[in-house]
Amino acid sequence: MNERREEKMELSHEPVPGYRTAFFIAITIGSLYLGLILYKTLA
């Protein structure tokens, strides 16, 4: 059968509850850690 599929214009990524908070916590910890390393390296 010659099946014709509809082509998506956009493939978005729906958020899973709770992960946005986890993302920001990880970013904050990572940034602080990076900042500390840079400070210790350059100081």
Added chain:
Amino acid sequence: MTDPVPPVIIFVVGALLVPFIKGSWKSAFLLAIPVVGFLNLISISEGTHWVVGFLDYRLVFGRVDRLSLLFGYIFHIISFIAILYSLHVKDNLQLIAGLVYAGSALGAIFAGDLLSFFVFWEMLTVSSIFLIWARRTEASLGAGYRYLLVHAAGGLCLLAGIVIHVNQTGSIEFGYLGLNGLGTYLIFFGFGLNCAWPLLHTWLTDAYPEATITGTIFLSAFTTKVAVYALARSFPGTEALIWIGAIMTGFPIFYAVIENDLRRVLAYSLINQVGFMVCGIGIGTALAINGAVCHAFNDILFKALLFMSMGAIMYRTGKINGTDLGGLYRTMPLTCVFCMVGAASISAFPLFSGFVSKSMVMDAAAGGHMRFIWFILLFASAGVFHHAGIKIPYFAFFSHDSGMRPKEAPIHMLLAMGIAAFLCIFIGSFPGFLYSLLPYPVEYVPYTAPHVVGQTQLLFFSALAFTLLLLSGIYPAEMRCINLDADWFYRKGGRLFFYVMDRTLNKINRVCEGVFVGGITGYLARISKDVVPRFILLGMVSFWVLTGSRGEVLQMKKMNVYNDFLKGTLPVGIGAGVAGLFIVLLFVLS
């Protein structure tokens, strides 16, 4: 045993014979070309071969040393893999273009003088265009023309540089040049364009994804790597390359993340990887140069592997956008595994090829106390895992289920991908073999605890970032659109240029046409048509008025004389009178 011949000869002669070989012999013949070429290559000793006199110069078609040999080996290997992958192709145009393209690349890297190098460089451009146009779509046609324009400009720049350099030095030797004058700057720029330097890179991301499925495999291997070779040969240790390379590693990441066409994602990734090589050449130490050419060797393999896996998907589904694909691991498991090997290699996972070469450049930067450069390279390492290591296999084989259930890739494609995957793992696991081929002696040890742990940390944190971005909904959506990059300047700027030229030059043209064609010329034509009767009427009307002719009678006489002169139906007496008057006038005026 016969004497070796220039490697380019085997490929070009092979390409010329392709149309005359039919049936199953054709596949065997195509595969035999790189095999024979490789046997020929390993029989060539280091030194200078095939020197031909041309005018007052010596053209060298075989400058064979460890640098050119390394590129020669990998070009033969990837040619074999790409031809094996292309065995289903019946289109002679693609096959011939691919072989001439590979041969030109070999000609360029073994050229020992700038003139023959330039000829092979241009052959590289011309043959590669046919790999783009061979797809025969409107998009590929447009991309091919843009590719042609950009490379023609780069080629002219290179030629101008060579002419100036030869004029200044009297030498056509293709060796270390350094930046020491206009000529070398132009050569540097010409090489840089083929290297896809920032702002000069859009020909690559524009054209490569529009080429044929098999054409992209060839394209990913040769043009940029010949340019890397040329930079390593002529401009090692040029400081500007450090920054250019570092920028190249960084900026494509952002475009790759938002790109929907997965082959275009790989094209951006190609620039990112070439950036490591350019940076290494700029650093210029033995470790950095070794790292740059070692990474070029590995990149040819794993980038081809990734392009082949995406090509296999395209071949089976006709789709390549992230929005259309997903869930293909169910029916294309081997292609999926090979893609993941390529992804692991480009991401520099331990035991995969990228790990043993990329780190050489990074260690060279760290050893040279280039902290900021090292940091950019580290960021780029995380970024490449993000878009090429995860995004490519994830959106093609996993992600949402597209509902498509295509067949596994054809056997010859699987074999080609299998060979490339094997080499990626072999080099990653036993780097000593590749290290023994590098231009300088290698003391580098990739498998140390800090290196393995540090790299693994980097990769796992990158994976964590991708997962959190995706699950939190922050990861940008895949969209069916064209992302304008620096090509904005010629896509939009080109339209503006056309508009301005149309409004100015064409307007001037119209005015000139109105004045000279419709105006002066028309006036002269009208005048010359009835200048004689008008002149005659001047005298005749005065005569008729004096003799009493008025009103309609006068008008009738004027019309009759006018028409008689135009038609040439004058009474003999009047004709004779006018002739006499003409002779008198001539006499008076002379």
